[in-house]
Amino acid sequence: xxxxxxxxxxxxxxxxxxxxxxxxxxxxxxxxxxxxxxxxxxxxxxxxxxxxxxxxxxxxxxxxxxxxxxxxxxxxxxxxxxxxxxxxxxxxxxxxxxxxxxxxxxxxxxxxxxxxxxxxxxxxxxxxxxxxxxxxxxxxxxxxxxxxxxxxxxxxxxxxxxxxxxxxxxxxxxxxxxxxxxxxxxxxxxxxxxxxxxxxxxxxxxxxxxxxxxxxxxxxxxxxxxxxxxxxxxxxxxxxxxxxxxxxxxxxxxxxxxxxxxxxxxxxxxxxxxxxxxxxxxxxxxxxxxxxxxxxxxxxxxxxxxxxxxxxxxxxxxxxxxxxxxxxxxxxxxxxxxxxxxxxxxxxxxxxxxxxxxxxxxxxxxxxxxxxxxx
Amino acid sequence: xxxxxxxxxxxxxxxxxxxxxxxxxxxxxxxxxxxxxxxxxxxxxxxxxxxxxxxxxxxxxxxxxxxxxxxxxxxxxxxxxxxxxxxxxxxxxxxxxxxxxxxxxxxxxxxxxxxxxxxxxxxxxxxxxxxxxxxxxxxxxxxxxxxxxxxxxxxxxxxxxxxxxxxxxxxxxxxxxxxxxxxxxxxxxxxxxxxxxxxxxxxxxxxxxxxxxxxxxxxxxxxxxxxxxxxxxxxxxxxxxxxxxxxxxxxxxxxxxxxxxxxxxxxxxxxxxxxxxxxxxxxxxxxxxxxxxxxxxxxxxxxxxxxxxxxxxxxxxxxxxxxxxxxxxxxxxxxxxxxxxxxxxxxxxxxxxxxxxxxxxxxxxxxxxxxxxxx
Numbered sequence: 140x141x142x143x144x145x146x147x148x149x150x151x152x153x154x155x156x157x158x159x160x161x162x163x164x165x166x167x168x169x170x171x172x173x174x175x176x177x178x179x180x181x182x183x184x185x186x187x188x189x190x191x192x193x194x195x196x197x198x199x200x201x202x203x204x205x206x207x208x209x210x211x212x213x214x215x216x217x218x219x220x221x222x223x224x225x226x227x228x229x230x231x232x233x234x235x236x237x238x239x240x241x242x243x244x245x246x247x248x249x250x251x252x253x254x255x256x257x258x259x260x261x262x263x264x265x266x267x268x269x270x271x272x273x274x275x276x277x278x279x280x281x282x283x284x285x286x287x288x289x290x291x292x293x294x295x296x297x298x299x300x301x302x303x304x305x306x307x308x309x310x311x312x313x314x315x316x317x318x319x320x321x322x323x324x325x326x327x328x329x330x331x332x333x334x335x336x337x338x339x340x341x342x343x344x345x346x347x348x349x350x351x352x353x354x355x356x357x358x359x360x361x362x363x364x365x366x367x368x369x370x371x372x373x374x375x376x377x378x379x380x381x382x383x384x385x386x387x388x389x390x391x392x393x394x395x396x397x398x399x400x401x402x403x404x405x406x407x408x409x410x411x412x413x414x415x416x417x418x419x420x421x422x423x424x425x426x427x428x429x430x431x432x433x434x435x436x437x438x439x440x441x442x443x444x445x446x447x448x449x450x451x452x453x454x455x456x457x458x459x460x461x462x463x464x465x466x467x468x469x470x471x472x473x474x475x476x477x478x479x480x481x482x483x484x485x486x487x488x489x490x491x492x493x494x495x496x497x498x499x500x501x502x503x504x505x506x507x508x509x510x511x512x513x514x
Numbered sequence: 515x516x517x518x519x520x521x522x523x524x525x526x527x528x529x530x531x532x533x534x535x536x537x538x539x540x541x542x543x544x545x546x547x548x549x550x551x552x553x554x555x556x557x558x559x560x561x562x563x564x565x566x567x568x569x570x571x572x573x574x575x576x577x578x579x580x581x582x583x584x585x586x587x588x589x590x591x592x593x594x595x596x597x598x599x600x601x602x603x604x605x606x607x608x609x610x611x612x613x614x615x616x617x618x619x620x621x622x623x624x625x626x627x628x629x630x631x632x633x634x635x636x637x638x639x640x641x642x643x644x645x646x647x648x649x650x651x652x653x654x655x656x657x658x659x660x661x662x663x664x665x666x667x668x669x670x671x672x673x674x675x676x677x678x679x680x681x682x683x684x685x686x687x688x689x690x691x692x693x694x695x696x697x698x699x700x701x702x703x704x705x706x707x708x709x710x711x712x713x714x715x716x717x718x719x720x721x722x723x724x725x726x727x728x729x730x731x732x733x734x735x736x737x738x739x740x741x742x743x744x745x746x747x748x749x750x751x752x753x754x755x756x757x758x759x760x761x762x763x764x765x766x767x768x769x770x771x772x773x774x775x776x777x778x779x780x781x782x783x784x785x786x787x788x789x790x791x792x793x794x795x796x797x798x799x800x801x802x803x804x805x806x807x808x809x810x811x812x813x814x815x816x817x818x819x820x821x822x823x824x825x826x827x828x829x830x831x832x833x834x835x836x837x838x839x840x841x842x843x844x845x846x847x848x849x850x851x852x853x854x855x856x857x858x859x860x861x862x863x864x865x866x867x868x869x870x871x872x873x874x875x876x877x878x879x880x881x882x883x884x885x886x887x888x889x
Contacts, residue, residue, distance in 0.1 A: 220779070221814075393806070401596070423811075432808070434807040441826070446816055
């Protein structure tokens, strides 16, 4: 029986968070299953929600060492009602990753994957071994490494999900915030390839430069005094009426709606007492700022702000369309869908308080990769 | 040639608002048209947006008297870009009303309306006479007066639009705010008739009593210390996951989403790291509080907040469905869809600063009716 380390996050009814490494047995794969030795799995903002939750990590403590390290922190009582369904359950973590198939069930599909480097998903990737159905494993093209295939799902399909949602909801161009992120750079490459108008909102001249250097046409800096006018101008030029916002808290979502309304009214033929009749949408898909969202309503009545998540989007488009998007991704993992990491760490290193302090900042430009089998 | 008074609202490029009465010629009706002598037309919050716009009415002045009264006020420069399409145009006002058909075109449909009391709509009802297509006039049942038929469209179809939207978007019960309003009482009567769960949110014990007295089951007072717990309890009991909010500004929309999320999680079987997968929606259809909307996001990712307007809703459901709703309304104007007014005023009285100060408050319980042909 193979055993391996698996990272676990536990929030107790008392509000105590514990992050630790469990030694778990790897089940024998069923006929249609394979065992993947995980060699690369990224730490995404979407993983941190489960990993550290709303705990106050600035006061976290660690005990033990190596595989026996246990990190402890506190979750405020106010946050516990929202966590009811996970309390007192030791949760595996990790949305996506890649590795080598080391065991395969008897079916043809499973056997075909034996020895291959594959990307996969499934919520427990921060582990040395995972068992997956063959159809949930995507073999990587020859010459593509596990590290290159680790971030094949969350960011690439989110970026593609944005342009797909734009088209499906009848918009012709889009806005993206925190646009110099890994995801934002990917979105720029997609929009350049597909000829889609994209307005990038960044928070510094340095971030603007990153995007200009990869060919972005419309980059506006929210810290510039000309931000509002620049944004309106970019919206007039692109006709963007949908935005994907990674930030959430603060005034930005409302500012985008306001600028859209002004851009639309610049070309309006007739006064409408309720503002333009063009629907303006902001989807919030991240929470870089977890403070309140403040919307100053001067953008008429045809507007919406809401959450956007990858999983419901994928369910909506169905399996054949998902397959089309997945194949587009794995065929361009070294170009359009390339991710960059600042460090590669082991599972015990993922429990190091100094590392947690860095990757939990969710800062643009900082991205950690875990190699659970790092020697 | 018949002439008649018509109320006009003008905002100049300079930011000056002028409200006055124009003497306009009433066109000879076409074959399919009729002339309606308007006898009753309400002042709704939705009319005030066009009538006074964002002008500072606390500093308004009036000159002239009677039919020659002119009210002046200032619109801030910051608001002007949003009004570009109406600047320097003298706009007629008034969304709905009722009166007597005094002239009719040659068609059978028009002739059939001659002498009848009809309700109609069309954006220029604050006038002594309006010309309308026959098919846009709804004859009132025998014994129903113009005053009873004046508010036949905006409030009744908005209230029905809420329950229809609830059903079409897959929710089973709904929440309504500022729920003791004319509209809110109507919505309670509809929900009682149709067996729909309704959570009423009010802002005082007196308002709660109004609704309890007409048979409302779930009434929660946002000024009570038990508000949050009472709201969660009412949401658990009804299963409401959609809200229609007349207030807009402040924290209420977010509080409703939070309470919905808690109510859903109370019965959840499995933890979802992004919050419940049940979509929670708040539609804002009014602006009693024009301040910023503040959303504290602790309700997962399956949520939306947006504007809701009657006209796009009616366009979406199409003409046959509209007709069904309209007929339901005119057949119950004395019961389910009855409106109550605090005063009936003439057109010159609508330009009286003391009256403007009252009807512009948009206060629950205060509702003015204009009779443009009041002797």
